[in-house]
Amino acid sequence: MPHNKIADRKGHQGWMKEEGPYFIFPGGGTMFPDGAASYIEKLGQYIPVTGGTLRTALDMGCGVASFGGSMLKEGILTLSFAPRDSHKAQIQFVLERGIPAFVLMLGTRRLPFPAFAFDLIHCSRCLIPFTSYNATYFVEVDRLLRPGGYLVISGPPVQWPKQDKEWTDLQAVARALCYELIAVDGNTAIWKKPDGDSCLPNQNEFGLELCDGSNDPSNAWYFKLKKCVTKTSSVNGEYAIGTIPKWPDRLTTAPSRALVMKNGIDLFEADTRRWARRVAYYKNTLNVKLGTPAIRNVMDMNAFFGGFAAALKSDPVWVMNVVPARKPLTLDVIYDRGLIGVYHDWCEPFSTYPRTYDLIHVAGIESLIKLPGSSKSRCTLVDLMVEIDRMLRPEGTVVIRDSPEVIEKVARIAHAVRWSATINDKEPESHGRENILVATKTFWQLTSSSS
Incomplete structure (x- = not known):
């Protein structure tokens, strides 16, 4: 990490400053020099920041x-x-x-999230050209x-010098999709998305049309951006703001989008109970340091409905719920219950810096490298374990559960990468053949060889 480069280059904006032996984050920036708290207080005049109506947000170009x-x-x-x-390690900070947070950019493919995931999307000087390429990037945000939900854009082109056309176009595309302009406060614009389908098809200068029935709006892994607008009615279920429970009730209420799977509501409720038992076992019997200051950044590599993360609701952690791209696309359920996550293929590197997670959890590790419905592997357990080691902070914890045979293989690889590991029995209440490996990544260094 280039320790003080961001402080040197961006300290005058209040992003980050050196104060003795510490870095401090005043919360300023180009668009809110008085700090993030006062900026959010201003937003609270127009959108329900408090009270649990909004829970999941996406900050694009976050600094x-x-x-x-x-x-x-x-x-x-x-x-x-x-x-x-050019700011280098901002996401690492x-x-x-x-x-x-994670490293990502809006380019030619859909972002790795399901349709209708975020209650609030925010851009503060993110400089995304929302109206270029027939408003393709605005359509992706939609x-x-x-x-x-609410869209907040601060900075260019909102009432920005020499960007009159861009600002006019941004308002025009929002109108074409029936977004309600709630407020323009200085260089900050706030829109509310309609509850139902867009008012398209209307004549509009961007040539926008509604997507046809062949479009799955939640298919977002290596999926090229589309220039059509997703119909709300194309996704079954109730997921609009106002129809889903407020936080924290939405965490344990079975979302209607769980019905994408057969007996989905029953599966959801069973999954929630199962992970409550398992997490209690991790803490009380296996002595995993969940709920302590030692663990903050957590990843669940095979999240399904997010039951593991939901069981940590009272702990001072956040969980990156990863839904493997070749498994059932249940990430929308995770967002509906007020959690966050991404799609990913675990035969590829995850888009984060090294040594960024305190605890990594995976149930069914071997399934992450297999072709669906096949015994053939697309990559090896060694590949996957080395990637886990890359993401895990020194002295961080890994919890892996799978069949005894797979756990034996995992334990051998864990020894090779210098983890300190133990193999444990599963919870007494759990069915099936499973063992649980709990490991700590040791803080080792290469010894210099004497000449």
Whole structure:
């Protein structure tokens, strides 16, 4: 990590400053020089920041995520992203602060999230050209924003010098999709997405049309951006703001989108009970340090409905719920219950810096490398274990559960990468053949060879 580069380059904006032996994050920035708290207070005049109506947010081009960090105390869980650009390790600093984030950019493919996932989408000087390429990037934001949700754009082009056309176009595309302009406060614009289908098809200068029935709006892994607008009616269930419970009730209420699977509601409720038992066993019997200051950044590599994360609701952690791209696409259920996550293929590297997670959890590790419905592997357990080791902080914890045969293989690899590991029995109440490996990544260094 380039320790003081961000402080040197961005300290005048209040992003991050050196104060003796510490870095501090005043929460300023180009668009909120008085700090993130006062900026969020201003937003609260127009949108329901408090009270649990809003829970999941996406911050695009987040810098060091002062916005996302400040939203945590309002009970809003913000997933922040930025590319690895000239500011270098900004996302690494975000993760060091214990704020949900990963490296990502809006380019030619859909972002790795399901349709209608976020209650609030925020851009503060993110410089995304929303109206270029027939408004393709705005259409992608629309795909991700929950009906009745809010879009906040601060900075260019909102009432910005020499960007009159861009600002006019931005308002025009929002009108074409029936977004309600709630307020323009200085250089900040706030829109509310309609609860129902867009008012398209209307004549509009961007050539926007509604997507046809062949489009699955939640298919977002290596999926090219589409220039059509996702119909709310194309996704079954109730997921609009106002129709889903407020936080924290939504965490344990079975979302209607769980019905995408046969007996989905029953599966959801059983999964929630199962993980409550398992997490209690991890803490009380296996002595995993969940609920202590030692663990803040957590990843669940095979999240399904997010039951593991839900069982940690009273712990001072956040969980990156990863739904493997070749498994059932249940990530929408995770967002409906007020949690966050991404799609990913575990035969590829995860988009984060090394040594950024305190605890990594995976149930059914071997299934992550198999072709669906086949015994053939697309990559090896060694590949996957080395990637886990890369993401895990020194002295961090790994919890892996699988069949005894798979756990034996995992234990041999764990020894090879210098983890300190133990193999444990599963919970007494659990069915099936499973063992649980609990490991700690040791803080080792290469010894210099004497000449």
